[in-house]
Amino acid sequence: MYTTTKALLDFAQTQNSAIAAFNCYNAETTQAAINAAQETEQPVIIAYGERYQEYMNLEAFAAFTQALAKQKSVNISLHLDHSYEFETIKRAIDAGFSSVMYDGSTHSLEDNVRHTKEIVDYAHKHGVFVEAEIGSMKKGAFSDEEEGDGRLTDPDEAALFVKETGVDFLAASIGTVHGMYEGEPEIRLDLLEEIKEKCSVPLVLHGGSGTPENQVLQAIDRGIRKINVNTEISLTAAGAIAYQLNKNANSHLSTIMEYAQSTMTEHMKEIITLYKNSK
Numbered sequence: 071m072y073t074t075t076k077a078l079l080d081f082a083q084t085q086n087s088a089i090a091a092f093n094c095y096n097a098e099t100t101q102a103a104i105n106a107a108q109e110t111e112q113p114v115i116i117a118y119g120e121r122y123q124e125y126m127n128l129e130a131f132a133a134f135t136q137a138l139a140k141q142k143s144v145n146i147s148l149h150l151d152h153s154y155e156f157e158t159i160k161r162a163i164d165a166g167f168s169s170v171m172y173d174g175s176t177h178s179l180e181d182n183v184r185h186t187k188e189i190v191d192y193a194h195k196h197g198v199f200v201e202a203e204i205g206s207m208k209k210g211a212f213s214d215e216e217e218g219d220g221r222l223t224d225p226d227e228a229a230l231f232v233k234e235t236g237v238d239f240l241a242a243s244i245g246t247v248h249g250m251y252e253g254e255p256e257i258r259l260d261l262l263e264e265i266k267e268k269c270s271v272p273l274v275l276h277g278g279s280g281t282p283e284n285q286v287l288q289a290i291d292r293g294i295r296k297i298n299v300n301t302e303i304s305l306t307a308a309g310a311i312a313y314q315l316n317k318n319a320n321s322h323l324s325t326i327m328e329y330a331q332s333t334m335t336e337h338m339k340e341i342i343t344l345y346k347n348s349k
């Protein structure tokens with residue numbers, strides 16, 4: 071079923087769980103995520119980033135995802151991840167994305183508020199929900215993302231940001247990184263508690279890959295409702311491809327990709343089940 075990210079995060083709120091938002095950019099990643107949702111009978115968010123456009127056209131991706139989602143009985147939403155250009159956001163809204171993320175984290179607070187508000191006003195007029203980021207994420211290992219300066223979110227700034235912009239979901243920087251960790255990460259649960267207390271909107275955790283399970287569960291218990299995962303799944307697929315080629319270097323491409331896809335599905339099922347947080 072094709073639904074909105076807002077409906078999924080509201081549902082997560084009632085369950086004290088978080089919804090996995092998997093970064094998808096081709097047929098295999100998207101099918102893997104949708105199959106994982108179907109097999110676990112849990113909702114999932116398909117997150118397509120602005121930077122993937124060179125790899126798969128935005129409108130084609132949206133049509134593909136919506137067509138698959140409509141054939142399934144579980145709830146699936148389509149979200150535009152990290153976007154910097156108003157133009158991309160407008161295109162995503164026209165293509166049927168239910169939510170978009172404007173990433174103004176590299177701007178000053180004042181500019182981030184101004185740009186985000188402009189986008190929120192536009193998106194809300196079109197019935198679309200907006201995620202935005204305050205603070206910024208550091209880049210860890212194996213991430214193709216651009217280097218951020220890694221500023222933790224200030225709870226008072228976050229409260230002001232939510233109030234001034236009218237944003238629907240807030241991505242807060244609380245100690246995770248984009249990519250894998252070099253050492254043991256430490257999610258700042260104290261900071262998360264303070265942000266949660268001061269902001270009434272659902273909170274989003276970026277940099278889900280490699281984050282220790284006990285820290286993830288504690289973050290969910292303190293109000294994280296959406297967790298973005300990319301690098302970990304990409305590494306799983308790369309490992310599966312290497313394994314298949316090692317077994318048979320002349321494998322047909324469809325065999326290699328099918329194996330990569332089913333391996334991703336299994337990994338995604340574990341993540342979805344963890345985030346469900348049922349004790």
Ligand SMILES: O=C(O)C[C@@H](O)[C@H](O)C(=O)COP(=O)(O)O
Binds near residue numbers: 152215278
């Ligand atoms: O890499 C992308 O294009 C998107 C990611 O930044 C995503 O938003 C995210 O936070 C996933 O982090 P990761 O699991 O640590 O790669």
Ligand SMILES: [Zn+2]
Binds near residue numbers: 248298
């Ligand atoms: Zn991210």
